[in-house]
Amino acid sequence: ENNISRYHQEFLEQELIGAGQFGSVYKCVNRLDGCVYAVKKSTKPVAGSVLEKTALNEVYAHAVLGKHQHVVRYYSAWAEDNHMIIQNEYCNGGSLADKIGQEALSAAELRRFLLHVAEGLRYIHSEGLVHLDIKPGNIFISKEKKIHITNYDSADDGFEDLDDNSLYEEELTYKIGDLGHVTSLSNPQVEEGDCRYLPNEILHEDYSHLTKADVFALGLTALECAGSGPLPKNGDQWHALRRGELPPLPQLLTRDLLELIQTMIRPDPAQRPAPVQILQSRALSPESGK
Numbered sequence: 001e002n003n004i005s006r007y008h009q010e011f012l013e014q015e016l017i018g019a020g021q022f023g024s025v026y027k028c029v030n031r032l033d034g035c036v037y038a039v040k041k042s043t044k045p046v047a048g049s050v051l052e053k054t055a056l057n058e059v060y061a062h063a064v065l066g067k068h069q070h071v072v073r074y075y076s077a078w079a080e081d082n083h084m085i086i087q088n089e090y091c092n093g094g095s096l097a098d099k100i101g102q103e104a105l106s107a108a109e110l111r112r113f114l115l116h117v118a119e120g121l122r123y124i125h126s127e128g129l130v131h132l133d134i135k136p137g138n139i140f141i142s143k144e145k146k147i148h149i150t151n152y153d154s155a156d157d158g159f160e161d162l163d164d165n166s167l168y169e170e171e172l173t174y175k176i177g178d179l180g181h182v183t184s185l186s187n188p189q190v191e192e193g194d195c196r197y198l199p200n201e202i203l204h205e206d207y208s209h210l211t212k213a214d215v216f217a218l219g220l221t222a223l224e225c226a227g228s229g230p231l232p233k234n235g236d237q238w239h240a241l242r243r244g245e246l247p248p249l250p251q252l253l254t255r256d257l258l259e260l261i262q263t264m265i266r267p268d269p270a271q272r273p274a275p276v277q278i279l280q281s282r283a284l285s286p287e288s289g290k
């Protein structure tokens with residue numbers, strides 16, 4: 001059997017960036033193209049097991065969900081020495097969970113986050129798939145330094161002082177990752193996601209509005225970004241959220257942003273907005289930021 005590791009042949013491992021029951025994720029440099037990737041190594045699941053289905057699900061989903069700026073990009077996957085390995089786009093800004101662990105998002109950042117992830121969901125659903133595990137830990141951030149045009153005149157002597165950081169602004173792009181729970185709308189094999197973001201109807205195995213389960217999870221994720229604090233895994237507070245009751249929020253969100261989030265966590269999935277309606281809502285229009 002081939003005992004040369006493709007992983008070590010093709011990649012220079014830089015650092016461990018995540019570990020859990022799912023396996024370990026490394027930041028790696030590809031020796032050929034010199035680019036950085038996120039590579040997840042998980043123990044190869046027993047053939048025919050649920051874990052194997054999940055692992056294959058993830059790769060099938062990535063294969064269908066080609067390039068989209070709000071879905072983490074997939075490059076390759078293979079099996080070696082009893083491990084499953086998947087090579088994805090590396091997002092250099094950490095996960096949303098890391099970011100809101102530090103501090104809540106501002107209203108402007110919250111609007112940007114909702115726009116990006118709603119666009120990613122609109123795309124995933126348009127391909128006849130649902131994510132089923134939307135949560136802060138599965139949203140990754142790419143940071144890009146953009147030259148701030150208005151400061152151009154301060155660089156009147158051309159590009160010499162482009163290293164001057166006042167010229168730059170960091171632009172964040174939010175991307176949906178971890179497609180391990182993705183399933184098809186036409187023939188759903190539902191593996192429940194994180195119970196903190198699970199809508200009641202999925203708990204009761206009602207799969208008639210699966211796309212709205214992603215909208216519900218996005219709504220609760222938005223609440224957490226607004227500083228609601230950690231979400232309950234069960235009990236009275238869990239049920240209160242499923243009755244559509246908003247928890248107390250520290251920061252002053254605009255009323256239309258609160259109303260939008262409230263519609264996303266409505267008990268009846270049919271009453272929740274579809275991603276395209278979220279994108280068109282007044283709360284996310286640039287005017288509302290003024």
Ligand SMILES: Cn1cc(CCO)c2c3c(c(-c4ccccc4Cl)cc21)C(=O)NC3=O
Nearest residue numbers: 017018025038040088089090091093094178
């Ligand atoms: C824990 N962790 C940290 C990161 C870096 C965030 O700045 C990360 C990434 C991914 C993943 C990932 C998730 C699920 C499946 C496969 C991968 Cl590579 C996990 C990641 C992924 O697909 N792309 C990442 O950047």
